[in-house]
Amino acid sequence: MMKLDFILQEKKKILVIFALLFFFEFFSFLSYYFPKINLLFFLIIVLVFFFLAFYRLELALYVLLAELFVNSMGYLFFLELGSLKISLRIALWLILMSVFLAKFILGYIKEKKVFLQKYLFLPNIKILAYLFLFIFLGLIYGLINNGFSDAFFDFNAWLYFSLIFPLWQVIFVDKKADANNFWQKVILIFVGAVSFLVFKSLLFLFLFSHSLPGLIFDLYSWTRSYALGEITNMGSGFHRVFLQAQIFILLAFLFSSVYLVFIKNKKRLGGLILFLSLLASGLILSFSRSFWMGGIIAIIVAVVFLIRKFNIKTALKYLSLLSLSLVIGFLFVLVVVKFPWPQSQADFSLDSLSNRAKIISSESAISSRWALLDVMQGDIKNNFVLGRGFGARLEYKSNDPRVLERTTDGIHSTYAFEWGWIDIWLKLGLFGVLVYLLLIFNILKYCWVNFRDNDKIYLVGLGLAIISLAVVNFFTPYLNHPLGIGFLILSNLFLYQKFDRSLC
Secondary structure: OOOOHHHHHOHHHHHHHHHHHHHHHHHHHHHHHOHHHHHHHHHHHHHHHHHHHHHOHHHHHHHHHHHHHHOOOOOOOEEEEOOEEEEHHHHHHHHHHHHHHHHHHHHHHHHOHHHHHHHHHOOOHHHHHHHHHHHHHHHHHHHHHHOHHHHHHHHHHHHHHHHHHHHHHHHHHOOOOOHHHHHHHHHHHHHHHHHHHHHHHHHHHHHHHEOOHHHHHHHHHHHHHOOOOEEEEOOOOOEEEEOHHHHHHHHHHHHHHHHHHOOOOHHHHHHHHHHHHHHHHHHHHHOOHHHHHHHHHHHHHHHHHHHHHOOHHHHHHHHHHHHHHHHHHHHHHHHHHHOOOOOEOOOOOHHHHHHHHOOOOOOHHHHHHHHHHHHHHHHHHHOOOOOOOOOOOEEEEOOOHHHHHHOOOOEEEEOOOOOHHHHHHHHHHHHHHHHHHHHHHHHHHHHHHHOOOHHHOHHHHHHHHHHHHHHHHHHOOOOOOHHHHHHHHHHHHHHHHHOOHHHO
């Protein structure tokens, strides 16, 4: 079994990561009151990051991944240039890629063809090459037909795929970083980030569920202004706390869940159930039907796998322990909402979850998505093979209160769509979306082919995480966003480093 004991041994490092993330979030909140703090922190982080990247690319990658895991849309800090906002995520990407390109050019000058040949071993290189081709064609098609601004800002998230090259350079080409040590550090950063996301979600739930009107107004405004997430009043005083980065809570939950049936030490099993329960609480309070659907499908796959590879008893043990984690997670949420001081203003029960799980066509979010889906289906039929390129706009009638505030008829025009896979199809065309699906299939095949015994059970967890990400992308776009793209890149390289390289 993959030795995760190092996580227990490195609890202090996880706490340091947690504390640093809290520190930056706190000052981001302060910058809502004092804008100069935003500029100061943006410049300090960018300068420190530049020197880290120049000194040692590996260290800069750790910082970049920490930002990715916790900062939903990348605007924890930002630089305002007139009407243009440059997010911290974009700034870090630009610096990292600039330093990488400089090192790449120097490497090529020294070694010529030998240096380039090292990149031919990049996992799934042929599939990635085709995917990059369709992304490029989608950009060109979009620039011609949809205008520069819309095409570029629709396309720029896909640039995150380029991070596979500096990651490859650091781990496999330069070999300055020990690969096993690198992945251990990435896992520690990931655990620290998801732990912070759960803490932040529960903290926000507590604050919005109790009588703290002045503070929650500012927290809401900060969250909206900095694109950190969505906080929605669900009625009866209960507020949904949804952060886009909570997708990593789902992925961590599924990845960790497979260990439930293989840990024999009762103390460690209890610790894992507690950890899963905390992750479950974050998923429950997110009230994200997309997350719930992705989790359910992945759990069904896990049960089928355990029955086929082991037996029904193992599958039932998995389901029972997982159910226990979900029940405890629900109790965590209930305790936070009902905590008596200060007086709680919220109501939360199993009925709240069951009502949320229902697909009610009259609900504004649901009706808007169905209206968008009808328009997208019609557009796909007319552009079935080539799509329409990046920046392709569609108009539909939305019942979203924010749209209704700024329009008289609710007609909304956008190039950013909720239905992730259809969005990819519309932007990259039929062959582009098929190549993307092939990339995901190949990564899942790595997991399946290399699973031979219980020591590699984490491969099942990784496979479940990727399956859930693909399912969530049907309803909420992640695989055309740095959050999903980043996880896919890391999974691809991790599996290559660990296993049979002939699969490339």
